[in-house]
Amino acid sequence: MNSMRVLSKTLALLLIVAATSFAAGTTAAAAEPGKLNVVLMFADDLNCDMHCYGHPHVKTPNLDRLAARGVLFQHAYCQFPLCSPSRSSFMTGRRPNTTRVHRNPGGEGQRQTSPHFREAIPDTVTMPQLFRNNGYYAARVGKLYHYGVPGQIGTNGFDDPPSWEETFNPSGRDKAEEDKIFTLVPKSYGAVLSWLAAEGTDAEQTDGKIAAQAVKVMEQQRDKPFFLGVGFFRPHTPYVAPKKYFDMYQPGEIKLAELSADDQTRTPGPAYASAKKEQEGLTVALRQEAIQAYWASISFMDAQVGLVLDGLDRLGLTDKTLIVFSSDHGYHLSDHGLWQKMSLFERSSRVPLIIAGPGIKAAGKKSASLAELVDIYPTLADLAGLPAPEYLEGKSLKPVLNDPNATVKTAAFTQVRRGEFDGYAVRTDRYRYITWEQGRRGEQLFDLQEDSRETKNLAQDPAHATTVADLKQRIVEYSKPVTK
Ligand SMILES: [Ca+2]
Numbered sequence: 001m002n003s004m005r006v007l008s009k010t011l012a013l014l015l016i017v018a019a020t021s022f023a024a025g026t027t028a029a030a031a032e033p034g035k036l037n038v039v040l041m042f043a044d045d046l047n048c049d050m051h052c053y054g055h056p057h058v059k060t061p062n063l064d065r066l067a068a069r070g071v072l073f074q075h076a077y078c079q080f081p082l083c084s085p086s087r088s089s090f091m092t093g094r095r096p097n098t099t100r101v102h103r104n105p106g107g108e109g110q111r112q113t114s115p116h117f118r119e120a121i122p123d124t125v126t127m128p129q130l131f132r133n134n135g136y137y138a139a140r141v142g143k144l145y146h147y148g149v150p151g152q153i154g155t156n157g158f159d160d161p162p163s164w165e166e167t168f169n170p171s172g173r174d175k176a177e178e179d180k181i182f183t184l185v186p187k188s189y190g191a192v193l194s195w196l197a198a199e200g201t202d203a204e205q206t207d208g209k210i211a212a213q214a215v216k217v218m219e220q221q222r223d224k225p226f227f228l229g230v231g232f233f234r235p236h237t238p239y240v241a242p243k244k245y246f247d248m249y250q251p252g253e254i255k256l257a258e259l260s261a262d263d264q265t266r267t268p269g270p271a272y273a274s275a276k277k278e279q280e281g282l283t284v285a286l287r288q289e290a291i292q293a294y295w296a297s298i299s300f301m302d303a304q305v306g307l308v309l310d311g312l313d314r315l316g317l318t319d320k321t322l323i324v325f326s327s328d329h330g331y332h333l334s335d336h337g338l339w340q341k342m343s344l345f346e347r348s349s350r351v352p353l354i355i356a357g358p359g360i361k362a363a364g365k366k367s368a369s370l371a372e373l374v375d376i377y378p379t380l381a382d383l384a385g386l387p388a389p390e391y392l393e394g395k396s397l398k399p400v401l402n403d404p405n406a407t408v409k410t411a412a413f414t415q416v417r418r419g420e421f422d423g424y425a426v427r428t429d430r431y432r433y434i435t436w437e438q439g440r441r442g443e444q445l446f447d448l449q450e451d452s453r454e455t456k457n458l459a460q461d462p463a464h465a466t467t468v469a470d471l472k473q474r475i476v477e478y479s480k481p482v483t484k
Helices: 003-029 061-068 083-092 127-133 206-221 261-265 284-314 373-384 398-402 462-478
Strands: 037-043 070-077 137-142 166-168 194-198 226-231 239-242 321-327 350-356 366-372 412-418 421-427 431-436 443-447
Touching: 037 127, 037 206, 037 284, 037 373, 061 070, 061 284, 061 321, 061 350, 070 398, 070 412, 083 127, 083 373, 127 137, 127 226, 127 373, 137 206, 166 206, 194 284, 206 226, 206 284, 239 284, 284 321, 321 373, 350 373, 366 373, 366 398, 366 412, 373 398, 421 462, 431 462, 443 462
Parallel strands: 037 226, 037 321, 070 366, 137 166, 137 226, 194 239
Antiparallel strands: 070 350, 321 350, 412 421, 421 431, 431 443
């Protein structure tokens, strides 16, 4: 190690010490009144099947009203289409190759357990922790970091204690009455397609309790700045929602997606490796029922978002609170012949993202600009006027919040692991390019302007050779290990 490197390491350490003392000082001083609160709401396994995203059937009146006073990002992407890798990434503002979290803990069929991001980056300051260090009260209600669902409902899940002052882990009838749930694999509810049109009220369900607890926390903390993480469990399996939400959708009228030639032959193989045995050969009626249940769970979760928004209004906090709503990854509903997550197609990688709050000039607008979940942390720090750590790997979306035509990035990245090798996808304003094990196990290129359903793989088309070479190079750069 040369002397310059020793010097820069020493400087970096001094800076960390200085930053820590500064943070400790401001914590004691308590944040000044007038600072903006944050409500960070996440749904679990939610794709963009929402009315405000143009879906013709799915009713989301409360998210529609949030979108009407915020900016809706039409092209937002997760960095990894699985709970723990995605959540570790956006909560730390760092990408999966930095957090080194590429698996869920103890995940089904996985050879080894996932590490916690603190093993690779022990001193990282998470998003809520930054607010905490600057005098905010930070609390979590429900699922913000990984939780096994439904197994760990009511516990702390795979949490990060330094992130929070207080945590709340409600548990409702959906958990207590698991034996009533219909499932494709007996006694298995979390990883498997499963659903229940439940008896009883919204308030008896876990997500109903989460909304109620969130409002209680806001009421208790209304006089001081707070960062409140509100993590709903739906529409993750089991799709449990009160009956009235199932009645909103007629399964017989649900149109199933057509499969392309590649979907039918499952080419290239790794693109379809997320398929599970029990999901193969489902009858049309069963597929329609599963989609009805997923949509019912979305409308139920939307109603709980409504309770949080109503609470903010009633407490007079709406005008001083930044509100973010998103999901940890997208979701297939038999499109491409797939269900759930863990693919690099648009449907599994794309997420809803709505950001609202005082001072957002483009309120009510939709933006086609690319955004990534890793951008949420720098955006909230920017809007709240807090100094974000320099190592964050996303960008503030503030320019887009003021002008929906502004762009802060030309590409969004998503990656996934297939046992011994990785797949990477890059999304530009027009294309999605995917490479499996550096192309050795297949490449895919879709022109989303011409082919939004990803039916024609153009990767071997000589007319697109330049585009493929350019996007391949972007992935080579993206997938290099981060050394800082
Ligand atoms: Ca998830």
